[in-house]
Each structure stands twice: as structure tokens, then as C-alpha cells.
Amino acid sequence: MADGGARRLEGAPIADEIRTAVAEDVASFTTANGRPPVLAVVIVGRDAPSTVYLERILKGCAKVGIEAAFVELEGEATEAAVVDTIRTLNADPAVDGVIVQMPLPPTIRLSAVIDAIDPAKDIDGIHPLNAGLLRLGYDGFLPATAHAAVEILRRSGIEIAGRDAVVIGRSAVVGMPAAFLLVREDATVTVCHSRTRDLAGHVRRADIVVVAAGRPGLVTGAMLKPGAVVVDVGINLVDGKIVGDVDYDSAVSVASAITPVPGGVGPLTNALLLTHLIRAAERQAEARPRHAAPSSAANTTASSRGDR
Numbered sequence: 001m002a003d004g005g006a007r008r009l010e011g012a013p014i015a016d017e018i019r020t021a022v023a024e025d026v027a028s029f030t031t032a033n034g035r036p037p038v039l040a041v042v043i044v045g046r047d048a049p050s051t052v053y054l055e056r057i058l059k060g061c062a063k064v065g066i067e068a069a070f071v072e073l074e075g076e077a078t079e080a081a082v083v084d085t086i087r088t089l090n091a092d093p094a095v096d097g098v099i100v101q102m103p104l105p106p107t108i109r110l111s112a113v114i115d116a117i118d119p120a121k122d123i124d125g126i127h128p129l130n131a132g133l134l135r136l137g138y139d140g141f142l143p144a145t146a147h148a149a150v151e152i153l154r155r156s157g158i159e160i161a162g163r164d165a166v167v168i169g170r171s172a173v174v175g176m177p178a179a180f181l182l183v184r185e186d187a188t189v190t191v192c193h194s195r196t197r198d199l200a201g202h203v204r205r206a207d208i209v210v211v212a213a214g215r216p217g218l219v220t221g222a223m224l225k226p227g228a229v230v231v232d233v234g235i236n237l238v239d240g241k242i243v244g245d246v247d248y249d250s251a252v253s254v255a256s257a258i259t260p261v262p263g264g265v266g267p268l269t270n271a272l273l274l275t276h277l278i279r280a281a282e283r284q285a286e287a288r289p290r291h292a293a294p295s296s297a298a299n300t301t302a303s304s305r306g307d308r
């Protein structure tokens, strides 16, 4: 699909493919275990943007037969209460994956929450163990957004091996894992951040540019090498509209391929999270003694079910 020259890398068709495969695995799991896989989403306080995100998770789970349990705590919940809730979910054999909705209230340390998640249920790859496994090239859980940023390239048939890639952003959940994944795919990777001198110079040398800075318009067409492939991970609300970090209109005539925002990395992120969940469920089921009957997530969590 050409769009002013660049091929538009749409996430939705790839996400559909992934969901179809996940739905089959979910059906097999449900038959074998007598219950569907269960995702617990811990929510501390609620704001409007995250509500939209949560609805999307719910819909994605429902489409493939995964049950989503929301575990809601008051905005004033203490760190100890949040950690206790996560530990209860860790101990519940009927909960297969746990994600914690970000951002957390400022009174709660992110590190305390991350450390509390059982790495076996950490389907968004935020626990240090999973981060370490990625760094060492082992098969842990990947942060879904970073996974999506690279998977959209792989599944769109974009060559990665041997190419020069620039990742803008070095966060633990997006930029760094995306960079490690690109190295794993044999790209030569430069990581840029807010202290990078001459960002434009780095971008201009790159065959692949992954932008995850949270700065609308940070990368323009004038900065790109002609024919570069651009993955825009950014999600920003500007004048009531969702836009990425790349100035799409100028980039589209210079790039050879580009992900739109919305509609690029985002849909794939949600679908990949489901693949992580079913993998977590299968692994834990395999590790469990054969006759252990799972308890019900609803008995142990203050959850509201995903079908509401």
C-alpha cells in the first residue's frame, strides 16, 4: 500500500493474524484445563486515557476467549496494599498473567511494584528477571510495545539483519528492549536520548528508525535518509488527536515504509500481549502437578470480570 511513496505498515491485519492463532491456542488450553486463561489487570485509581486503553485490553481478550479480571484499588491505596494485591495474584493458580496499569500514583514506587510481580506471570516483561533474559538472549517475556515495534518489521518482510538502526528513547519498557531486540535481529543499533548531540545526524545515517520519545514531531522527513523505514511508537494527544513522534506528512515522502499513528504499533502491541498471556498460561500449566485443581480468580481477587 503506497502512501505518497512510503509503504504504510498497518498493524491491524498483522494483529488479526496473531489473534486468530492465539484463539486456537486459547481453545486448546481451555479444553485441557477446564477453564480459559485469565489475565489480571491491576488498576490503581483511574483516569480517562487509561480507561480507553483498558477497554481495548478487555475487547482484545474477549475476542480470543481470554478472561480479563480487573483488580481495582483506590487512587489512595498504599504501596503495601498494591504489593499485597500483586502477591495474592501471584499465588493464585487461576491467574495466568498480571499487568499493572501505568502510570502509578506518585506515592507508589514503580520498582516496588515491578519487583512484586512473579516473573512467570509478568507478560509485559517489566520484571528485572525478564529484562535480564532479554539482554542475554534467553526466552523470557518481552515488553509488548518493544516487541511490537520489531515484530511489525519482521512480519512486514522488512530486512533487519546488517542494517543500521537508530532507536530514539532509552526507557526500560520501550526504547532499550526495542534496541536489544534489533541487535538480536542482527541490526547495528544506536540508541539516542534527550542528551544525544546531533540527533538529526544519527537519524540521517539510519536504515531503520524506531522513535519512542513521546515528543510529537520530533522526527521530520528532512532528517531521514531516503528510503529509511520508520517505526513510530509515540502516542501523543495533540489538539484532541492522537499523533506519533514522527511528522508523518513530511516523512511519508522520504521513507520507504512507515507505521501510522494510530494504527501501526498500537494494535500489534495488544495482540502480542495476548500471545504472551497464553504462553504464560501454558508454561504454568505444564509446571503444575497434574491433579492440582485451580481455584477461582474471582474468589481471591476483588475483580470485576472482563465480560462486563
Ligand code: NAP
Pocket: 145, 168, 169, 170, 171, 172, 173, 174, 175, 192, 193, 194, 195, 196, 199, 212, 213, 214, 215, 218, 233, 234, 235, 236, 265, 266, 269
Ligand atoms: P519515557 O519513559 O518518557 O521515555 C522517553 C525517552 O525518549 C527517554 O529515553 C528520553 O530520553 C527520550 N527523549 C525524550 N525527548 C527526547 C528528545 N527531544 N530527543 C531524543 N530523545 C528524547 O517514554 P516511554 O514509556 O518509553 O514511551 C515512549 C513513547 O511511546 C510515548 O509516546 C508513549 O506514549 C509511547 N508508548 C506507546 C505504546 C504503544 O503501544 N504504541 C506503548 C507504550 C508507550 P532521556 O532518557 O534522556 O530522558
